[in-house]
Amino acid sequence: MVLFQVLCVGADWDRAQAQLRVLGGQSPDLQMLARAYAQAIEAMKARDGEIAEADFTDAPDTPGEADGQRFDFLFDGDTRSGPNLEAIVGGTRRLIPFATILSIDTEGPVDLRDLVWLPAQIRLRDGSALAALLPVTYPGTAAEADTMLRLARRTEWREHGGGIHGVGQRIWTTSTGHDVPILEFRHLSFENTA
Known part of the structure; x- marks a missing residue:
């Protein structure tokens, strides 16, 4: 193993x-x-x-909290994901809009493989629950020479064709300026604004 x-x-x-x-x-x-x-x-x-740049134009605000820290909106710092959660569900890569999610729960990294895919439980607004693997690093990270980036120990931001692309550990950004590194959160919830 x-x-x-x-x-x-x-x-x-x-x-x-x-x-x-x-x-x-x-x-x-x-x-x-x-x-x-x-x-x-x-x-x-x-x-x-x-992966292409995400469309932010119709993305609604997503108020909620990450481990008790309140925010008015949350998005991925990488413009390729933006207002979406990248997840592998049932063996298929999906971009799930944060606006469709009620909560995301994880135990955090337990095994070495959790530095590649973080197991998570996702509850959607339609009442369904998904078991998912969340890619911990951004696309292209594995090709980096910097071991700290490959092991998701840090993140760099790079301008690319009008967007911002992350390298290293995935980070979500909130309206408060409080970053949420994917390996550090345990419970993320969104208000039911419907």
Whole structure:
């Protein structure tokens, strides 16, 4: 399991998938885990080619709180995600508008693989609940020479084609100026404004 996690942190997806196949043959529990993370790897491999700048024009304010800190709105500091939560749900990468979310809960990082995908429970305004893996780092981070960025220990912001792209740990920005690093929050809730 350790080798699989190290390969994921290094974004060595093909070797990580090979390691998952070995692990999946060891027990039924590991087979389920291997299936879930194989889908997450496929989503990560595909995401670099499909990310475009997010549209902020119709994004409503999203008042709520992050671990007790109130805000009037929250958005991803990276303009490719902006008013959306990037999540892998059922093996598929999705951008879920923050305006459709009631809450996001996580236990924080427990394992090395949680520095790649943070397990979370998402409750939507329509009443549904989603088990999700939240990509911890921004697209392109794995190619960085700086180990602190690759291990989600810090974040850099870079101008790119009229937008701002993050490298390293994902950070949400709030109306209060209080940043919410993805690895540090445990409970994020939005007011039911409907």
